[in-house]
Amino acid sequence: MLNIKNISKTYSKGKVKAVDNISLQVKRGEIFGFLGPNGAGKTTTIKMITGILPIDEGEITINGFNIEKDAINAKKNMGFVPDSHDVYERLKGIEYLNFMADVYDVPADVRKERIDKYLDMFSMKEAAGQPIKSYSHGMKQKIIVIGVLLHQPPLWIMDEPLTGLDPKSSHLLKEEMHQHCSKGNTVFFSTHVLEVAEKLCDRIGIINKGKIIAVGTMDDLRKSQDSSLENIFLSLTEGSDIDA
Numbered sequence: 388m389l390n391i392k393n394i395s396k397t398y399s400k401g402k403v404k405a406v407d408n409i410s411l412q413v414k415r416g417e418i419f420g421f422l423g424p425n426g427a428g429k430t431t432t433i434k435m436i437t438g439i440l441p442i443d444e445g446e447i448t449i450n451g452f453n454i455e456k457d458a459i460n461a462k463k464n465m466g467f468v469p470d471s472h473d474v475y476e477r478l479k480g481i482e483y484l485n486f487m488a489d490v491y492d493v494p495a496d497v498r499k500e501r502i503d504k505y506l507d508m509f510s511m512k513e514a515a516g517q518p519i520k521s522y523s524h525g526m527k528q529k530i531i532v533i534g535v536l537l538h539q540p541p542l543w544i545m546d547e548p549l550t551g552l553d554p555k556s557s558h559l560l561k562e563e564m565h566q567h568c569s570k571g572n573t574v575f576f577s578t579h580v581l582e583v584a585e586k587l588c589d590r591i592g593i594i595n596k597g598k599i600i601a602v603g604t605m606d607d608l609r610k611s612q613d614s615s616l617e618n619i620f621l622s623l624t625e626g627s628d629i630d631a
């Protein structure tokens with residue numbers, strides 16, 4: 388579903404190598420956690436997967452479509468929840484949802500049913516009539532999540548999706564991630580919180596300083612005696628009670 392092949396990215400005219408020759412394959416039906424400490428290169432990788440940042444080297448395909456050479460088809464196959472949400476501030480929640488449904492050609496009857504269902508589920512019915520700029524961080528997160536669920540993309544990508552959500556919303560989002568995968572779709576999300584990845588994911592890829600240092604199930608990773616892996620687990624666990 389998602390095939391990342393030898394990608395690299397530098398910032399500041401080559402001074403900062405944010406992503407260094409990363410390769411990953413994520414399968415259909417999988418919840419894949421992209422785990423690493425702050426500054427590891429998660430957001431940079433996700434911005435390349437979603438076509439927001441050009442790729443310096445390597446290539447990425449989504450459901451077989453190259454994100455740079457066949458961007459429209461690649462993007463039709465994905466939905467994205469970014470880590471910052473100040474893009475559609477002027478729209479009301481409901482206008483944003485209808486806009487997303489238009490962009491992804493969600494038929495009128497399906498659209499209505501899903502909008503009602505998810506607004507209700509995430510307690511966003513009343514807020515939907517208000518402009519997004521009046522929302523809290525968590526509410527913005529929820530409206531963007533609903534916007535993705537409306538079109539049920541084969542690949543659902545999220546950057547630090549649980550940060551800033553209240554416990555109930557966080558629980559609901561995790562349930563939706565499972566639901567989405569049980570229908571044969573794929574979820575790829577980043578986190579700097581070990582417990583989140585541990586509980587939620589079928590497989591985990593660990594990134595540190597722009598490099599993938601391990602990929603596998605949590606059991607596979609725990610069996611590994613690699614000291615760099617242990618260090619990264621330690622640094623991730625230190626911050627884990629802050630915003631899990």
Ligand SMILES: Nc1ncnc2c1ncn2[C@@H]1O[C@H](COP(=O)(O)OP(=O)(O)O)[C@@H](O)[C@H]1O
Pocket residue numbers: 398399403404405423424425426427428429430431432
């Ligand atoms: N726009 C940018 N310009 C320069 N350096 C950047 C930029 N964005 C990120 N970086 C650097 O790239 C590295 C990876 O950042 P990022 O991908 O945001 O990590 P993560 O999402 O894992 O916290 C960090 O060293 C960060 O400081």
Ligand SMILES: [Mg+2]
Pocket residue numbers: 429430431470546547
């Ligand atoms: Mg990030």
